[in-house]
Amino acid sequence: MKLLSPAISKLARMRFWRIANWKNHPVASQRHVLQHLITAAQYTEFGKKYNFTRLFTVREFKAKVPIHDYDDLKPYINRMMEGEENVLWNEPVNWFAKSSGTTSDKSKYIPISNESLQNNHYKANKDVLTNYYNNFPGSDLLTGKGLVVGGSHQISKVSDDIQYGDLSAVLMQNSPFWGQWLRTPELSIALLDEWENKIEKLAQTTSNENVTSLAGVPTWTLILLKRILEIKNKKTIAEVWPNLELYINGGVSFVPYREQFEKIIGKPINYLEVYNASEGFFAAQERPEDEGMTLYTEHGVFYEFMPVEEYGKVDPKTIGLKEVQLNKNYALVISTTGGLWRYLIGDTIQFTSLNPYQIKVSGRLKHYINAFGEEVIVDNTDHAIAAACAKTNSVVNDYTAAPVYFSEGENGCHEWLIEFDVPPRDIQEFAIELDNALKNVNSDYEAKRYRNIALTLPKVHDLPHGVFSAWLQSKGKIGGQHKVPRLSNDRKIVEEIIAIRELV
Numbered sequence: 001m002k003l004l005s006p007a008i009s010k011l012a013r014m015r016f017w018r019i020a021n022w023k024n025h026p027v028a029s030q031r032h033v034l035q036h037l038i039t040a041a042q043y044t045e046f047g048k049k050y051n052f053t054r055l056f057t058v059r060e061f062k063a064k065v066p067i068h069d070y071d072d073l074k075p076y077i078n079r080m081m082e083g084e085e086n087v088l089w090n091e092p093v094n095w096f097a098k099s100s101g102t103t104s105d106k107s108k109y110i111p112i113s114n115e116s117l118q119n120n121h122y123k124a125n126k127d128v129l130t131n132y133y134n135n136f137p138g139s140d141l142l143t144g145k146g147l148v149v150g151g152s153h154q155i156s157k158v159s160d161d162i163q164y165g166d167l168s169a170v171l172m173q174n175s176p177f178w179g180q181w182l183r184t185p186e187l188s189i190a191l192l193d194e195w196e197n198k199i200e201k202l203a204q205t206t207s208n209e210n211v212t213s214l215a216g217v218p219t220w221t222l223i224l225l226k227r228i229l230e231i232k233n234k235k236t237i238a239e240v241w242p243n244l245e246l247y248i249n250g251g252v253s254f255v256p257y258r259e260q261f262e263k264i265i266g267k268p269i270n271y272l273e274v275y276n277a278s279e280g281f282f283a284a285q286e287r288p289e290d291e292g293m294t295l296y297t298e299h300g301v302f303y304e305f306m307p308v309e310e311y312g313k314v315d316p317k318t319i320g321l322k323e324v325q326l327n328k329n330y331a332l333v334i335s336t337t338g339g340l341w342r343y344l345i346g347d348t349i350q351f352t353s354l355n356p357y358q359i360k361v362s363g364r365l366k367h368y369i370n371a372f373g374e375e376v377i378v379d380n381t382d383h384a385i386a387a388a389c390a391k392t393n394s395v396v397n398d399y400t401a402a403p404v405y406f407s408e409g410e411n412g413c414h415e416w417l418i419e420f421d422v423p424p425r426d427i428q429e430f431a432i433e434l435d436n437a438l439k440n441v442n443s444d445y446e447a448k449r450y451r452n453i454a455l456t457l458p459k460v461h462d463l464p465h466g467v468f469s470a471w472l473q474s475k476g477k478i479g480g481q482h483k484v485p486r487l488s489n490d491r492k493i494v495e496e497i498i499a500i501r502e503l504v
Contacts, residue, residue, distance in 0.1 A: 022298035029298040044086045067342045088339025096164040097278035110278040116338040120300040124281035131286045145184035149216025167278045184209045203227040211241040215248040218257040236266025250274045253382040292352030292360045300337035305330035367487045371403035372454045374445040378486045387437035395422035402494040413456045419463045431460040
């Protein structure tokens with residue numbers, strides 16, 4: 001396989017002009033995407049309902065088609081899962097990505113058409129590889145195996161033809177032969193349902209492979225890496241996989257985890273962030289030093305951007321790429337080749353660059369704290385956690401936070417539940433540094449903290465290891481892409497986790 005890398009590098013450079021074309025003409029690319037979507041779906045039930053045959057402009061599309069959330073599209077999706085065709089999309093849809101929906105116990109089932117597999121997910125993955133080889137032409141990435149710490153695969157009970165699973169499982173199940181060849185472990189292990197058993201088998205089978213790349217949610221990837229070190233009796237992953245050169249992360253911010261990865265890997269490697277959700281592959285970092293991820297504008301997804309202050313209005317306004325501004329929070333609205341139409345995905349993003357268009361995920365519409373007008377989002381807390389860790393020589397494994405409301409004689413505050421990998425010497429010192437860091441990144445929080453008038457110093461609790469996993473397990477969300485919500489604007493999740501803490 002050593003001879004494969006130079007050949008792939010050459011192919012990647014040849015393909016790069018295609019990426020340059022849509023990067024240089026993103027608005028035109030988006031118009032073409034929308035035109036294709038409307039034309040393809042014009043004779044579906046949804047297309048007939050909204051008269052797609054008479055929609056010729058973006059303005060007409062937005063005027064005729066309302067913004068949808070999952071509950072709006074759920075009746076259509078349920079029919080598709082029963083095998084009905086031409087409902088939301090014009091080709092049979094046999095696969096659905098099961099999304100946990102972290103604000104609810106109920107699962108969501110996102111339709112994955114063959115076109116969305118080929119022209120979104122797989123095409124985007126090829127472009128990530130192309131950009132990587134363009135930036136690192138001497139890479140030996142494909143001389144070894146790629147390890148994806150993915151989810152589980154289940155067969156739908158509705159029909160023998162309709163299947164669903166975590167997105168990573170759907171992608172692995174449908175990947176071409178060369179994708180199977182370059183991946184480890186074998187598919188039967190990669191798609192195991194039971195997560196604890198899966199981690200053990202992943203560790204046992206991959207620890208003797210030549211792994212050159214990793215991909216997965218940071219929390220579960222760290223658990224796997226620690227188990228591999230135990231099995232091999234080594235101090236660093238570099239001793240186990242000396243040719244490891246790339247970690248691709250997504251799903252949560254990598255900021256709180258970077259120090260842990262650098263320590264456990266034990267040598268410099270490249271880190272790239274991707275925005276690959278169940279609903280589509282939207283963006284990816286081109287270079288490790290980039291602040292944001294390049295928005296993929298020619299991959300079967302039409303984007304609209306809703307200023308967050310529009311959220312909740314009867315007729316919320318959205319804007320296109322020409323009108324977006326730097327460092328402003330937008331809720332992402334998408335239309336896709338899977339049959340999602342003006343779908344409010346629930347994520348909020350900010351643009352870090354307008355040439356090219358690059359974004360970062362700033363949080364979730366329902367994952368924030370604004371009990372006192374402080375408007376704290378996940379992007380704020382991730383950076384504050386990283387700053388507090390640096391000041392106190394500690395390492396955070398996971399966290400969640402919620403408000404403590406005003407009570408008689410006491411002002412409000414934020415309560416933090418944190419699992420530390422390396423705890424601080426003084427938890428109160430950590431709380432102070434966390435508070436200072438939040439003031440630095442959020443002026444509204446700083447104003448509410450002034451003289452403790454509205455908010456007092458955060459309450460920080462050092463949780464025993466395993467509490468968050470126990471809470472996830474109680475929700476049937478252990479493993480894969482499931483994660484503890486970072487922020488809540490009420491105390492429901494925090495109270496549940498505190499109750500579990502007493503049992504662990």
